Amino acid sequence: MAENSYTYSNQDVGQGRGVYISTYGCQMNVNDSDRMYALLEMQNFTPVQTPEEASLILVNSCSIREKAVHKVYSEVGTFRKLKEKNPDLKIGVGGCVGQQEKDNLIKNQPMIDFVFGTDQIDNLPNLVAEAYTQKGKIVSAKFEHRAPYHVETLVKNPGVATFVNIAKGCDNFCTFCVVPYTRGREKSRPHQHILTDIRHLIKRGVKEVTLLGQNVNSYNDEHGTDFADLMAKVALETDIERIRFTTSHPKDFNQKLADTMARHNDKIMEYVHLPFQSGSTRILERMNRNYTREQYLEKIEMLKRSIPNLVLSTDIIVGFPGETEEDFMDTVNLVKEARFETIFAFKYSPRPFTKAAKFEDQVDEDVKTERLNRLFDEHDKMAFELVKAYEGQVMKILVEKTDREFGKVQGRSTSNKLVHFMGSPDLIGKTVDVKITKAFPAVFRGELVQ
Ligand code: 5AD
Ligand code: SF4
Numbered sequence: 001m002a003e004n005s006y007t008y009s010n011q012d013v014g015q016g017r018g019v020y021i022s023t024y025g026c027q028m029n030v031n032d033s034d035r036m037y038a039l040l041e042m043q044n045f046t047p048v049q050t051p052e053e054a055s056l057i058l059v060n061s062c063s064i065r066e067k068a069v070h071k072v073y074s075e076v077g078t079f080r081k082l083k084e085k086n087p088d089l090k091i092g093v094g095g096c097v098g099q100q101e102k103d104n105l106i107k108n109q110p111m112i113d114f115v116f117g118t119d120q121i122d123n124l125p126n127l128v129a130e131a132y133t134q135k136g137k138i139v140s141a142k143f144e145h146r147a148p149y150h151v152e153t154l155v156k157n158p159g160v161a162t163f164v165n166i167a168k169g170c171d172n173f174c175t176f177c178v179v180p181y182t183r184g185r186e187k188s189r190p191h192q193h194i195l196t197d198i199r200h201l202i203k204r205g206v207k208e209v210t211l212l213g214q215n216v217n218s219y220n221d222e223h224g225t226d227f228a229d230l231m232a233k234v235a236l237e238t239d240i241e242r243i244r245f246t247t248s249h250p251k252d253f254n255q256k257l258a259d260t261m262a263r264h265n266d267k268i269m270e271y272v273h274l275p276f277q278s279g280s281t282r283i284l285e286r287m288n289r290n291y292t293r294e295q296y297l298e299k300i301e302m303l304k305r306s307i308p309n310l311v312l313s314t315d316i317i318v319g320f321p322g323e324t325e326e327d328f329m330d331t332v333n334l335v336k337e338a339r340f341e342t343i344f345a346f347k348y349s350p351r352p353f354t355k356a357a358k359f360e361d362q363v364d365e366d367v368k369t370e371r372l373n374r375l376f377d378e379h380d381k382m383a384f385e386l387v388k389a390y391e392g393q394v395m396k397i398l399v400e401k402t403d404r405e406f407g408k409v410q411g412r413s414t415s416n417k418l419v420h421f422m423g424s425p426d427l428i429g430k431t432v433d434v435k436i437t438k439a440f441p442a443v444f445r446g447e448l449v450q
Contacts, residue, residue, distance in 0.1 A: 013129040014045030017088070020054035021047075022075060025062025027212055027246065028183075029095055031155075031163045032121055033060045036094070038154035043125045047156075051079060055088045056128060061097035063178050066349035072097050073109050083111055090131045092116060094124075096182035100352055103139045117141030118183050122151070148222075149187035153197045158206050160400045160429050161242070161412070166194055166230065167213035172249065174277075175288045175359075176317060178351035179214055186218060191225045191233055198238045207429055208242035208398055208412075209234070216245045217252035227252075228260040235264035241431065242398060243268045244416070250274055250299050251290040258306035270307050271416040274300065275315035279334030280327035283320050287356070293330065300338055311415035313342040318375055319368030320348045321359035328371050332378050341386050341441060343379050347372050383441040390439040394449055395419065397434045399427040413444075421446040 019040050023033040036058060037047050048054050057079060061072050072093055083089050092114045093105055099117040106112050114131045116124060120140045130138055153164050169186040170179045198209055211234070213219060219227040227245075234243055243264075253274065261268045278284050281292040291299070304310050316331060335343060347368040350357035399411040402425050409423040411434075420443065421434050433449040 008125045013043040017055035018048035018053045019045040019056040020051045021058045023060045034155040058092045061095035063096040099182040102141045106137045114138035119144045143184040161208035163210045163212045166211045167219050170214040175355040181353045188219045188221045190221045211245040215249045228257045235267045262306045270309045271311045273313045279331035316345040317348050318371040319363040322361040387439040390436045394435050398431045419444045
């Protein structure tokens, strides 16, 4: 049962009605949608696969990059016919656009019945009950600043590998990022709750957890447990087989954390997603990232010394205000120097409330596009070569599910490579040796070693 501060007066709001959730954005949103489905099922809603079958449609939106609000309006627009056919249909918008736009959404798109913010998920059953009984529109987007962050993971089908929220919000205020405004202040869950959660998930067949937060390294609970302590506890005090985490901030990635990863390398996976955003110290300063290019490179050296097989991935923004060709080349060169096998790169997009949106030296859209393409081209040249080295290697793969291709299964290596190979569904949940036969940057093919 959800451990939250809400009580639900009516346990049968759903009366069997279908609920469909359309999810955008990051893993946090995917996790939130799982939670919404679970909470609504407790109120007798039935999850359905298409909006056509639903009497409740929720859009769990994302506002990290451009056209966020536009995407919500255009998706809700596609539900017009459904609403005409089914007067019982209610449409709610949640997630970061809900938090950011609040009642504006309803003013601009009258088909929306209610808007709920990122801190209102546990209140969703009450909002939905109101939406069905009340005539007016509802907007609920308060941050629960004073409430502790106590949420048990709620997910109906956790599968083999699942996500566990350990912290929410962000206090870093990178000048490009909307998250501190849409997710509020940073809060950590007490470590005992996280351990209990993971033990419950293990009983349900989970073998791997990814500890999730906007900035996991600044995890700090009311008992003074920091992120390294938390990881050690998860490794030592639960029977979980694999531990991952995301996302890390370079400024907070310290030797203690690297040592903890190395000490528990039987369980903590040798993969770190460490966004550097820009290779130019001048731009990093304007981004308020609190590290220089050199400090980032030192951090990854430190990590590779502690964890020799470590695989890194990263996030990059091109065309941040004031970025010159020289700054951009610093980014390209950092990608080459660090030899990232995987990069996630984006064109800078001005976000509401953020400092950088008001900077006067915005970069032309054409220049951003050209730089992004050039960055991907440069990375492609390198990445195909880098991953070739995996061909012929045997990797330990935790099998997660059957593949779309008949007779195949898929899973991940300790270094987070997605691998497809011929195998029976009985292998799901098991860790097996797989020899890599073909390696592309995003996906590997292999064969089971008997
Ligand atoms: N424009 C472009 N990319 C952004 N990101 C965050 N905010 C913006 C923005 N305004 C990227 C960062 C972050 C990732 C999740 O999204 O690279 O690490
Ligand atoms: Fe956004 Fe920076 Fe916080 Fe990450 S650390 S969520 S980029 S403000």
